[in-house]
Amino acid sequence: MxxxxxxxxxxxxxxxxxxxxxxxxxGPPKGVNINIVINKVKILKGFCDAVNIxxxxxxxxxxxxxxxxxxxxxxxxxPIIQMVTRDRNRIALQSDLIGAAGLGIKxxxxxxxxHQSFGNHPASKNVFDIDSIQLIKMFKDMRDEKxxxxxxxxxxxxxxxxxxxxNPFADPFDYRPLxxxxxxxxxxxxxxxxxxxxxxxxxxxxxxxxxxxLHEKVYxxxxxxxxxxxxxxxxxxxxxxxxxxxxxxxxxxxxxxDSKDEGINICVDIIKEIKGIEGVSEFTLMAxxxxxxxxxxxxxAGLLPRPNP
Amino acid sequence: xxxxxxxxxxxxxxxxxxxxxxxxxxxGTCVTINQTGGEKEVAILxxxxxxxxxxxxxxxxxxxxxxxxxxxxxFVEEIKEKIEQADIVLSMxxxxxxxxxxxxxxxxxxxxxxxTISMAFPEKPGFFKEMCMGCGNCVLYEYxxxxxxxxxxxxxxxxxxxGSQDGKCEINPDIECAxxxxxxxxxxxxxxxLLIDIKPAKDWSSSHHGGPRTLIIEEAEI
Numbered sequence: 001m002x003x004x005x006x007x008x009x010x011x012x013x014x015x016x017x018x019x020x021x022x023x024x025x026x027g028p029p030k031g032v033n034i035n036i037v038i039n040k041v042k043i044l045k046g047f048c049d050a051v052n053i054x055x056x057x058x059x060x061x062x063x064x065x066x067x068x069x070x071x072x073x074x075x076x077x078x079p080i081i082q083m084v085t086r087d088r089n090r091i092a093l094q095s096d097l098i099g100a101a102g103l104g105i106k107x108x109x110x111x112x113x114x115h116q117s118f119g120n121h122p123a124s125k126n127v128f129d130i131d132s133i134q135l136i137k138m139f140k141d142m143r144d145e146k147x148x149x150x151x152x153x154x155x156x157x158x159x160x161x162x163x164x165x166x167n168p169f170a171d172p173f174d175y176r177p178l179x180x181x182x183x184x185x186x187x188x189x190x191x192x193x194x195x196x197x198x199x200x201x202x203x204x205x206x207x208x209x210x211x212x213x214l215h216e217k218v219y220x221x222x223x224x225x226x227x228x229x230x231x232x233x234x235x236x237x238x239x240x241x242x243x244x245x246x247x248x249x250x251x252x253x254x255x256x257x258d259s260k261d262e263g264i265n266i267c268v269d270i271i272k273e274i275k276g277i278e279g280v281s282e283f284t285l286m287a288x289x290x291x292x293x294x295x296x297x298x299x300x301a302g303l304l305p306r307p308n309p
Numbered sequence: 310x311x312x313x314x315x316x317x318x319x320x321x322x323x324x325x326x327x328x329x330x331x332x333x334x335x336x337g338t339c340v341t342i343n344q345t346g347g348e349k350e351v352a353i354l355x356x357x358x359x360x361x362x363x364x365x366x367x368x369x370x371x372x373x374x375x376x377x378x379x380x381x382x383x384f385v386e387e388i389k390e391k392i393e394q395a396d397i398v399l400s401m402x403x404x405x406x407x408x409x410x411x412x413x414x415x416x417x418x419x420x421x422x423x424x425t426i427s428m429a430f431p432e433k434p435g436f437f438k439e440m441c442m443g444c445g446n447c448v449l450y451e452y453x454x455x456x457x458x459x460x461x462x463x464x465x466x467x468x469x470x471x472g473s474q475d476g477k478c479e480i481n482p483d484i485e486c487a488x489x490x491x492x493x494x495x496x497x498x499x500x501x502x503l504l505i506d507i508k509p510a511k512d513w514s515s516s517h518h519g520g521p522r523t524l525i526i527e528e529a530e531i
Contacts, residue, residue: 086463090510112470115462115480126463130510133467137507149510167471175469175492178504182467186507194471241472241479 006143006189007161009106010078010309011050015190015219019307021282023080023192023221024048024294026072028063037068040291041075047298049306050107052192052284055082059119066100073104078309080163081105084113089129090138090149097139101158109163109192110135133186136164140187162187166220167194168205169244177208183218190219192284197227197266198244199273206279215279222274225286226263226293230254264296271301310339311403312437313346313423321354322361324420325397328369331358332395333422334388334410335375336402343437346401346423348375354401354422379406385413392417445515445522451503453494458511460487466508 005012014021024044029036044051051072055065069079081100083093097108112132116124130138138149139162146157164183168176180191196202202222209215227233227245230253237245249266256262274280283303287293298304315321325331333351340346351373362369374391376384379402392398392410397418400407404425411419427439442459449456458464462480469488472479476489495501513519 112463112465114472117480128463128465129513131463131465131467131470133507134510138510165471170469170471171473171475171486172469172489172492179467179469182505182507241474 007106007159009161012161013309022048023050023284025052025286028068037071043291047295050078050080052080055084059116080107082109084111086113107161136186136188161189163190164188166191167242170242192221193223195223195225221282221284222280223284226267229259268300312343312429313425328396330370330396332372333399336379337377380409452491455490
């Protein structure tokens with residue numbers, strides 16, 4: 001018997017079917033040129049099952065996730081919008097969700113968001129009215145209890161597939177699976193992890209996740225992505241909080257003749273290693289500002305063809 | 310206590326151009342402990358300004374006064390005569406003191422020498438950490454005595470975020486991750502179970518987000 005979907009999204013249908021899902025990240029442009037979005041989608045089409053569109057990632061102003069997603073829908077590809085709590089309060093978050101869902105968007109990733117001091121507008125005021133866990137719960141209650149956050153009833157609630165992030169590499173390490181449990185209790189449907197480079201540490205994390213039985217309650221998509229150069233690896237190792245890049249990856253890139261190609265190979269190797277971990281059967285590909293790498297990675301990792309929803 | 314730090318000297322110097330009678334008014338409470346606005350700092354600023362004025366070839370009379378608290382009318386009214394003679398008052402109080410002066414002497418120019426920073430704790434001499442932002446609904450007991458609203462950069466009630474590393478906040482390695490502290494403390498207290506349930510979205514209406522707050526203590530009303 002077919003499992004009834006909460007949102008009817010392709011992503012949800014494929015995950016319910018037990019398919020090996022691949023999502024890819026798309027960074028919107030810094031201007032109004034929507035063709036940039038269209039061109040990026042063209043590169044990704046056929047190589048992933050849904051496209052993640054970031055929401056002013058790293059607090060740098062870009063075209064909004066929802067606006068980009070509408071265009072992506074028009075291109076016949078399924079979007080996953082991201083919503084951070086840094087820039088919008090519960091009023092705006094609910095409002096944007098209703099708008100997005102009303103226009104056909106079915107997947108939403110709930111995040112707290114990078115602090116504004118990281119971006120190009122560090123002087124701005126942040127919001128953080130609610131955190132990611134409260135956001136998950138709020139959206140779940142809108143969908144299932146048909147109520148706004150204030151308790152008022154909704155006549156036409158959004159049908160959405162709710163996602164969130166998890167960082168197996170941040171501290172406190174032992175607490176992370178417990179925090180994932182909180183997200184599961186809040187009602188999250190799928191999880192996208194931070195980029196995995198330290199597969200051993202990720203295995204340790206997944207062991208704890210399985211001990212809590214969480215892998216049976218939520219779909220976990222492992223974050224993977226290519227590193228272009230030694231410089232990028234070193235930067236991510238030292239400057240990006242919550243990122244764990246083992247030194248042997250830096251060494252591999254150093255020794256290689258073509259670091260871009262090697263970066264892709266490292267990503268493919270990681271995918272193959274992760275495939276064997278119980279509880280993980282999906283991937284979220286984040287090729288930051290390098291969407292062209294996605295088709296290559298998906299091919300080399302043996303993830304083609306993508307299934308029909 | 311409330312802590313503040315002195316504005317750049319040039320900013321202060323600019324304001325007194327052309328002013329003959331200047332009063333530098335210190336405060337004997339928070340900013341004295343903070344060592345930015347007490348009697349000693351008033352004296353230091355006075356001599357710096359006298360030197361600067363001399364170099365500019367200007368003559369002026371700089372009066373140094375410190376009262377116990379600039380946020381209390383009782384003390385502020387006592388110095389009425391001195392204030393009325395002043396062309397400008399350089400207040401070395403926190404924002405509350407400056408505004409008390411401005412309200413009590415509406416015809417006088419009151420300049421804030423200090424930038425008021427926060428309600429802070431002196432962890433060690435000269436080192437002040439922001440602890441409380443006056444949200445109006447204290448839940449410190451549930452968090453092992455560490456405020457997630459003030460001390461977490463994102464004011465998370467269900468933290469930590471994914472940027473916590475080695476007990477430090479992602480935005481600045483000098484800032485401790487409040488959530489690392491909370492988890493460690495609750496674990497020590499055997500109360501980590503307090504973090505299992507999802508803390509609901511905060512009602513911010515008791516904080517400044519609900520508007521500038523007026524507090525009435527009936528017992529204190531006359």
